[in-house]
Amino acid sequence: MPVQSKICGLSTAATVDAAVAGGAAWLGFVFFPKSPRDLAPDEAASLIARAPAGVGKAAVLVDPDDDLIGRVIAAGVTALQLHGDESPERLSALKRHGLELWKAVPVRTRTDLDLARAYRGVADRILYDAKTPKGTLPGGMGLRFDWKLLDGFVHPLPWALSGGLDPTNVAEAAGTTRAPLVDVSSGVESAPGVKDVDKIAAFLQAAARL
Template identity: 50%
Template sequence: MTAAVKICGLSRAEDVAAAAEAGARYGGFVFFPRSPRHVTIEQAAALALAVPDGMARVGLFVDPDDETLDRVLQTVPLDILQLHGKETPERVAEIRARIGLPVMKAVGIAEPADLPALLDYGLVADLLLVDAKPPKGAALPGGNGLAFDWRLLAGRRMLKPWMLAGGLTAANVAEAIRLTGAQAVDVSSGVETAPGVKDAGLIRDFVAAATGAQAARTA
């Protein structure tokens, strides 16, 4: 078994192609105007249609209202909704029931006191994204290129399947997998040459490092 990789913040057709060619299992599209990786509904629709079979299309939203979700889903064929804001467990459950798609909830971690939220959201979400908690005053809830102490997750059992995110690169993803036992990882800024600009070589190197690390753990 190899680690599943999600390349988030895809905004160009060539980036979708690079992610697919490298073997990524998930492609993420950001519907958050303040992000340098933001795509319009029209852009996302075209990109989503270019995603090949076997690669799930993930829409990232930050505290979305029902109207926003409806507007996107009327046009963009998404497979998973990623909630990356301050959505409560109740709101996560509400969105999941209303939309009828699997929901992934991002949970920011910086210290042991943040860990109980993994249980709270694990009760209502289909998947968890364990990310580095953004620093106070940060403009973005994710994609900041920050890591957290991965040892906080060592030996921890999750209620639902989960992905590790936060400051991952081809150089450190093997160590992150070793310390946390993650079977899926998410990367955005770690495969970019500038905010929002993915690099095919970095994507290829990251996927190779992640899948190689998981294969070594399970050999």
């Protein structure tokens, strides 16, 4: 089974086009004011409209309220990717929207993986990401965790790998973890929040060889 790729934190037409042209299975759009990749839902709508129907469009959110959820759904996303302290009950309530629900699980130690089990039956996918220092952004900082922590772990749900991936290490990451989906953000940037079309192409080419 080929490894799928997600390019996250997209904010321009050129980078959306590069991700689609390179074969990304998923595009990610961030709706979080503290992030350098933050977009307004109406800005995202025009970018989402550029991508074909077969490409997934994920809204990256941190403890969003119902108003924001409604606005990003109106923008055309097909998945809600939740990076805050959202409980299984919150995800259960969000199922009414009929979109895919992804829950990020921040990882530093093996025991951190156990949180994934709490979302069985409510999330559609778990995203294992590096745990960031307290008081910083919950993701998109180029940090990685020890991929060997996933050795022998019985995944309760479909899953994806994130955190510190880039064109030079994605092959090692996928080989070590057997990740079915790899998710990159800062690893294809020239500066925080500034995606680089050449790095996007290089990442997708590296992933396509897996």
